[in-house]
Amino acid sequence: MADNKDKKVLNVPALRFPEFTEEWNEYAIGKVLSIGNGRDYKHLHNGNIPVFGTGGYMTSVDDFLYDGESVFIGRKGTINKPLYYNGKFWTVDTLFYTHSFVNVLPKFVYCLFQTINWLKYNEASGVPSLSKATIEKIKVCIPSMDEQDKLSNLLFLLDKRIEVQNKIIEDLKKLKSAIVDKLYLSTKGKTYPFRELFEVVNERNKNNAYSNVLSASQELGMIERSDINIDIKFEQDSISRYKIVHKGDYVVHLRSFQGGFAFSDRTGICSPAYTILRPNDMVVYGYLSYFFTSKPFIKSLKLVTYGIRDGRSINVDEWLDMTVTLPTKQEQIHVLAIINAIDSKLRNETMIRSDLHRQKLCLLNSMFI
Incomplete structure (x- = not known):
């Protein structure tokens, strides 16, 4: 690939294939593409998947769809007769599609649209909105x-590699589960009430000894609240009422349908609504963290869970009377070693995926104008 950073006077990207030297031409989207509403395009992907919708305005632009013929602009969602396609849910009443391409390939448009800062063209002060007329300009x-x-x-090709x-990663998660x-389930040992x-x-x-607020994550356990994309406001003075979580503790949270027990590999503070469980020395560090995410354990929580949906809560006092089979410490360490090996593999594969996404973002930023 040729580096064109020295040719800033030309209308060319910073990075391109060496055999191409001519400038890129600028157009309004409406001059090279025809934009239609979701209501006008009744079937997706050669008629195999019906599209229901009324067209109109988009509430946001989250992703794009390409079926080999048209590029669909829409948002992912699970309401308003959702369309499931290519592993994603689409709310199709906010769907536009492009067709009748003039000197432009549909697959190029699919890539090009991923480089546009759509929020820049937002037409609303509240929920982002983008109209067909605006897209065309x-x-x-x-x-x-x-x-x-x-x-x-x-x-x-890079997208295909990301799919692989x-x-x-999904296969490793299934294997781990x-x-x-x-x-x-097959463990042998003595049975104890929790x-x-x-x-x-x-x-x-009380003395504000800790200021790092932790939140419960079923997949990652207790994590720094600052590391998640949820901005929960709280008065700084109120952290004196927060509960201290020590490394090795388990935290009972509200999402019982996910297990409801998050392991903490760090010390910090958490919401007073959480229940903190501290294991004794009969339990090897982290041994029950995987057990608390297992399907048999989550199923057993139905006996001590009350409420509906996200508001369900676990009656900890009743749960403490339930029992678990605990093997010897040596066997606990052996079990952890097996699962940790899979976790290590998962982390490595996840890092590879992140690197691939960064590579794609770099190409989108440097190979387009």
């Missing part, structure tokens, strides 16, 4: 058909 730069073909083929990586269920293994602690942050 957006200016884009387009190269020759040959360069469009080569550039989009490169990005499509997603499949690797199956192994966790098998290991804990109250003989855990102490309910209510240590408050």
